[in-house]
Amino acid sequence: MSAVQTQAAGPQGLKAKHQRLVLVVIALAALIGAALLAIWGLRAQASYFYVPGEILAVRPAPDRGVRLGGMVEKGSLRTEPDGVTIGFVVGDGKARVPVRFKGIVPSLFTEGSGVVAEGRLGKDGIFVADNLLAKHDERYVPREMKDMTAAQAKQVVAETQ
Amino acid sequence: MIAEFGLAALWLAAALAALQFLAGSLGFTVRGGALGSVVRPAAMVQGVLALTAFAALIVLFCRTDLSVKLVAMNSHSAKPFIYKLAGTWGNHEGSMLLWVTVMGLAGAFVAAVERRLPEPTMLATLAGQAFVSLGFYAFLLFSSNPFERLDPVPAEGQGLNPLLQDIGLAFHPPTLYLGYVGLSIAFSFAIGALITREVGPAFARAMRPWVLGAWIFLTIGITAGSYWAYYELGWGGWWFWDPVENASLMPWLAATALLHSASVLAARNALRVWTVMLGVVAFSMSMVGTFLVRSGILTSVHAFAVDPERGTFILALLAINIGGALTLFALRAASVTEGERFAVVSREGALVFNNVMLSAILGIVLFGTLYPLLAEALGAKVSVGPPYFNPMSALFAVPMLLVMAVGPLLRWRRDSFARIRASLAIPAALTMLAAIGLAIRVQIGVLPFLGLALAIGLAVASLLPLKGCDFRRTPLPVWGMVIAHLGIAVALFGMASESAFTVEKLVAARVGETTPVGPWNVKLVGIEPVAGPNWTALEGEMHASYRGGAPATIHPQARFFWAPPQQTSESALLTRWNGQLYVVLGEETGDGRWQLRLWWKPFAPLIWLGGLLIGLGGVLALLGRVASDLRRIVARGKIAYRRQRQGR
Numbered sequence: 098m099s100a101v102q103t104q105a106a107g108p109q110g111l112k113a114k115h116q117r118l119v120l121v122v123i124a125l126a127a128l129i130g131a132a133l134l135a136i137w138g139l140r141a142q143a144s145y146f147y148v149p150g151e152i153l154a155v156r157p158a159p160d161r162g163v164r165l166g167g168m169v170e171k172g173s174l175r176t177e178p179d180g181v182t183i184g185f186v187v188g189d190g191k192a193r194v195p196v197r198f199k200g201i202v203p204s205l206f207t208e209g210s211g212v213v214a215e216g217r218l219g220k221d222g223i224f225v226a227d228n229l230l231a232k233h234d235e236r237y238v239p240r241e242m243k244d245m246t247a248a249q250a251k252q253v254v255a256e257t258q
Numbered sequence: 259m260i261a262e263f264g265l266a267a268l269w270l271a272a273a274l275a276a277l278q279f280l281a282g283s284l285g286f287t288v289r290g291g292a293l294g295s296v297v298r299p300a301a302m303v304q305g306v307l308a309l310t311a312f313a314a315l316i317v318l319f320c321r322t323d324l325s326v327k328l329v330a331m332n333s334h335s336a337k338p339f340i341y342k343l344a345g346t347w348g349n350h351e352g353s354m355l356l357w358v359t360v361m362g363l364a365g366a367f368v369a370a371v372e373r374r375l376p377e378p379t380m381l382a383t384l385a386g387q388a389f390v391s392l393g394f395y396a397f398l399l400f401s402s403n404p405f406e407r408l409d410p411v412p413a414e415g416q417g418l419n420p421l422l423q424d425i426g427l428a429f430h431p432p433t434l435y436l437g438y439v440g441l442s443i444a445f446s447f448a449i450g451a452l453i454t455r456e457v458g459p460a461f462a463r464a465m466r467p468w469v470l471g472a473w474i475f476l477t478i479g480i481t482a483g484s485y486w487a488y489y490e491l492g493w494g495g496w497w498f499w500d501p502v503e504n505a506s507l508m509p510w511l512a513a514t515a516l517l518h519s520a521s522v523l524a525a526r527n528a529l530r531v532w533t534v535m536l537g538v539v540a541f542s543m544s545m546v547g548t549f550l551v552r553s554g555i556l557t558s559v560h561a562f563a564v565d566p567e568r569g570t571f572i573l574a575l576l577a578i579n580i581g582g583a584l585t586l587f588a589l590r591a592a593s594v595t596e597g598e599r600f601a602v603v604s605r606e607g608a609l610v611f612n613n614v615m616l617s618a619i620l621g622i623v624l625f626g627t628l629y630p631l632l633a634e635a636l637g638a639k640v641s642v643g644p645p646y647f648n649p650m651s652a653l654f655a656v657p658m659l660l661v662m663a664v665g666p667l668l669r670w671r672r673d674s675f676a677r678i679r680a681s682l683a684i685p686a687a688l689t690m691l692a693a694i695g696l697a698i699r700v701q702i703g704v705l706p707f708l709g710l711a712l713a714i715g716l717a718v719a720s721l722l723p724l725k726g727c728d729f730r731r732t733p734l735p736v737w738g739m740v741i742a743h744l745g746i747a748v749a750l751f752g753m754a755s756e757s758a759f760t761v762e763k764l765v766a767a768r769v770g771e772t773t774p775v776g777p778w779n780v781k782l783v784g785i786e787p788v789a790g791p792n793w794t795a796l797e798g799e800m801h802a803s804y805r806g807g808a809p810a811t812i813h814p815q816a817r818f819f820w821a822p823p824q825q826t827s828e829s830a831l832l833t834r835w836n837g838q839l840y841v842v843l844g845e846e847t848g849d850g851r852w853q854l855r856l857w858w859k860p861f862a863p864l865i866w867l868g869g870l871l872i873g874l875g876g877v878l879a880l881l882g883r884v885a886s887d888l889r890r891i892v893a894r895g896k897i898a899y900r901r902q903r904q905g906r
Binding site for chain 1: 653848
């Protein structure tokens with residue numbers, strides 16, 4: 098309690114300028130601390146986006162959340178006996194990654210169309226998705242997929258046909 | 259004809275904004291009384307004209323006038339009336355028109371009623387408001403004309419995104435916009451006060467009702483938006499740290515800080531520079547949010563259109579407004595004299611601490627939202643989600659919540675913990691008890707654990723300022739503070755409980771099968787096709803019974819809209835006092851089973867109840883402030899009247 102009391106007695110002794118300075122220093126310290134923490138947190142927690150070729154080259158750690166984007170290969174989609182788990186293969190024309198997902202798929206998710214899967218790449222090479230994003234409508238396309246449809250999708254479609 | 263009329267009104271409004279800016283800035287420098295007297299009427303007429311233009315667009319949407327490009331792109335004749343109306347602002351151009359309309363009306367209102375500040379400060383303020391508006395008028399007229407005609411006229415419109423065809427949409431965006439744009443008034447007041455060096459309690463008192471009003475709308479808007487995302491998206495979550503959600507959260511954090519620092523300035527004449535700074539920052543955050551959303555540079559379900567030209571335009575507006583304001587701030591901050599001093603342990607001290615914590619959280623959210631852009635410039639595609647935002651913001655939110663429990667009990671200027679120790683014993687003991695109980699009984703994450711324990715102590719502590727008060731004589735702003743702080747505790751409890759105790763089930767069920775989820779048994783009774791005005795749907799009939807009680811019937815749907823063609827899921831909710839059952843109907847699996855996703859979310863509705871309480875607290879505080887302002891005006895009027903009569 099004694100520390101509090103000395104502080105409480107402080108302002109009479111402190112010059113006006115000093116109090117202002119102390120406040121500014123404390124605020125700056127807190128904000129810089131926040132900024133440093135943010136940078137550290139972002140490096141540790143940002144989830145990277147990969148296409149199949151990249152993810153197989155990089156092989157992110159199994160505990161790291163990442164996103165995988167590509168085309169759902171035709172004929173690869175199957176439902177497991179529980180009725181709610183699906184497996185399919187995401188490809189970009191160069192590489193193929195098997196994906197497992199438990200849940201209700203978005204309405205525009207079909208074979209031969211683009212998808213972004215959020216999840217983790219397991220040690221066994223199977224990508225376990227927590228969430229699937231499919232193309233919502235013409236005016237909302239995940240940007241990564243937009244790039245992909247321009248650069249890679251045509252090629253993918255040409256190869257699958 | 260109506261489109262041209264609307265466009266003309268918009269041009270006239272822009273011209274009046276230019277007049278208001280020129281007359282305002284000349285009027286207070288040259289002290290030209292004649293020029294200065296133009297400013298208030300110009301502001302009022304400008305507001306009315308902007309409203310006229312907006313009304314014209316509403317009429318076009320309600321009539322589904324397909325010769326107007328915006329209507330043809332975003333509406334459809336078969337849409338229910340309420341969504342035709344709501345479609346007016348459910349698109350880029352319409353929402354920007356709503357933006358300038360609210361700015362114009364807010365400026366008009368200030369011009370009409372605000373008489374406390376010195377006239378030069380008022381002129382500078384209104385000139386500032388006009389300057390910001392002008393930028394947005396230019397944006398509308400040159401790159402987003404909502405009244406553009408289409409030739410040839412199409413036979414039918416393209417319809418509105420079905421996700422947006424919900425009653426939530428009808429009220430959520432306008433509410434948020436009132437909040438965002440209401441902060442422009444605080445921004446302009448800050449500019450006016452900086453220009454005329456009139457930063458003091460009068461400035462804070464003039465600004466406070468505006469900040470409060472905007473803050474109320476933001477609070478309600480964010481709460482409603484969160485609930486809308488919760489039941490409409492069918493993902494079971496209520497906050498996704500989506501850029502658009504962050505875009506509304508950031509101004510709210512800044513406005514919350516501003517609200518509290520303005521109180522210090524008004525009551526104690528301290529924190530002058532800081533309050534002005536927050537006034538600038540709060541609206542800047544609104545503009546940053548708009549830029550992020552409207553430019554389409556970030557992926558978001560809310561992004562209407564990806565248009566680099568528009569993005570560049572808003573970025574330029576942003577640079578001019580924020581850059582200009584910060585430059586002015588840098589030039590004038592040193593000359594704003596020091597306010598009253600205070601001890602570290604005092605009401606002011608606690609408020610300063612929480613202001614800094616709020617700013618730190620704001621920084622965390624801003625960084626996280628912008629990081630994907632930064633990373634993309636460096637060649638990596640990343641997204642930032644809850645694993646970053648939750649722990650990082652909690653790091654600052656926890657100390658803030660602790661100080662929030664103590665702060666309202668402290669006296670202004672100087673106090674000691676010894677004095678309030680006794681009153682804090684009960685909440686502290688409750689928090690400890692809750693923590694011990696939780697630690698023994700359940701296995702939950704660190705954040706939900708802290709949230710639940712803190713929420714209980716905070717709820718009790720937030721009521722303590724009323725202890726020993728005569729309830730009838732307690733001023734409304736005190737009631738407002740107590741209820742808003744209680745709302746924080748209630749919402750926190752809901753969030754923590756939802757995160758800790760939610761039970762999720764994902765099954766494929768046959769008709770007649772029963773699925774247990776938490777204390778519920780949910781039976782799939784049947785699936786029927788149903789039809790709405792612009793959709794058809796498969797509707798499940800399900801009987802849900804709580805702990806073997808009488809079953810209640812719920813109807814989740816999978817809807818298929820045909821204009822534009824899209825599928826949405828309408829989740830079914832069953833609310834009890836202690837939580838919510840949430841059911842989504844998926845697809846048929848091919849062997850006669852139906853995918854069902856069920857959640858039991860204990861105390862989840864408290865999240866939004868808390869949000870409403872926070873808003874209600876704001877409303878009470880605002881009513882109290884406005885009432886005392888009115889009383890003062892009436893009293894002053896009476897004195898003037900008496901003097902006049904004695905003079906005769």
